[in-house]
């Protein structure tokens with residue numbers, strides 16, 4: 001999982017994932033079935049707050065800490081369930097948000113002639129917006145005909 005994360009995520013997101021991955025090692029899990037629904041209470045020790053990872057009807061996992069929904073990075077609780085309860089060794093693709101991948105950084109820029117520019121700089125998004133704005137301004141100038 002860590003090797004995969006290092007390959008796909010940007011450095012900042014990889015470091016956050018690595019932190020969650022390391023925390024997951026220490027967690028304890030149980031498995032509870034209630035009315036056919038499966039959920040996993042997860043905690044560090046008796047004194048820490050218990051979180052619940054629930055298996056949704058589409059087999060995706062959600063955690064009561066809501067970290068994935070808020071940050072787009074898997075929390076230690078879901079990582080723990082994936083690895084130790086479900087024996088999944090790779091991050092399922094639905095949990096890898098494209099915006100946090102290195103690939104998203106590469107794909108984002110075209111120059112004003114439509115040619116692709118491949119860059120790994122974070123500024124490429126802003127450059128793309130800047131170029132779009134320039135093109136828009138040029139179009140506006142063409143539309144506005146001089147009044148004689």
Ligand SMILES: [Zn+2]
Pocket residue numbers: 051063064065066067075076077078
């Ligand atoms: Zn969680």
